[in-house]
Amino acid sequence: MPYCPNCGGQVNAVHHYCGSCGKALSDIAESESESPIAVERDGFLSLRSLSYVNDLWTGEQEFDRDSVSYKQLSREVSGALGDFARLAMVEDLDLLQLWAAGSKTDLLNTPKEDMNREQIQDWVAALGLGRTLRMYDDSLHTEFEDEFDARLQKLIEVANEELDDDQTPD
Known part of the structure; x- marks a missing residue:
């Protein structure tokens, strides 16, 4: 050595x-x-x-x-x-919206092995957000990550509903 x-x-x-x-x-x-x-x-x-x-x-x-x-x-x-x-x-500055505005990829519909470099960077950022919450919980002995996960799941459901509405012909 x-x-x-x-x-x-x-x-x-x-x-x-x-x-x-x-x-x-x-x-x-x-x-x-x-x-x-x-x-x-x-x-x-x-x-x-x-x-x-x-x-x-x-x-x-x-x-x-x-x-x-x-x-x-x-x-x-x-x-x-x-x-x-x-x-x-x-x-009125929303961190998730701020991050999403800089994201130009579709993470939900792309398998990790098929991602390009930009998609991987966005995936790592999303992963980092979750791990940051876990570090917060570990440091302060809270359970905010679970609450955040529930809120994020609700946000995804609302977004999917809006996407379905936008794709439905008038």
């Missing part, structure tokens, strides 16, 4: 950043022109944080609240939550 030239911490050959000191270990990391995870995406996390989260998820790195990577991830998530707070201050 290689070592970081900056702090001497152990790193995996596929790591783009040192998990201990945060030093860039590759040209990709230094330029941040490509994602260290093989996915093109838009989002609020830097490539360093994405690499850290991916390493936590795959078990290549242990969770460490004192690491530079964790501290950066914490700052980025705090910034994102602050941005969502600003969005919430705008009256």
Whole structure:
């Protein structure tokens, strides 16, 4: 296993950043022109944080609240939550409608294996919304996710009824 030239911490050959000191270990990391995870995406996390989260998820790195990577991830998530707070201050701004306006794909009628990149990004965003609610519930010991699921199901039913009405000839 290689070592970081900056702090001497152990790193995996596929790591783009040192998990201990945060030093860039590759040209990709230094330029941040490509994602260290093989996915093109838009989002609020830097490539360093994405690499850290991916390493936590795959078990290549242990969770460490004192690491530079964790501290950066914490700052980025705090910034994102602050941005969502600003969005919430705008009256009549519906987050689901805002997301749907940027979505140009039909997720409900496309099998995942037949999705193109844009459809996969929309699917991941929808999945992320659900997982965010689960994280909220886990953090605050609530059951909002179940209530949200029921409301979302009702919204889907209403939307399907409207679609059926629009397709019925006059």
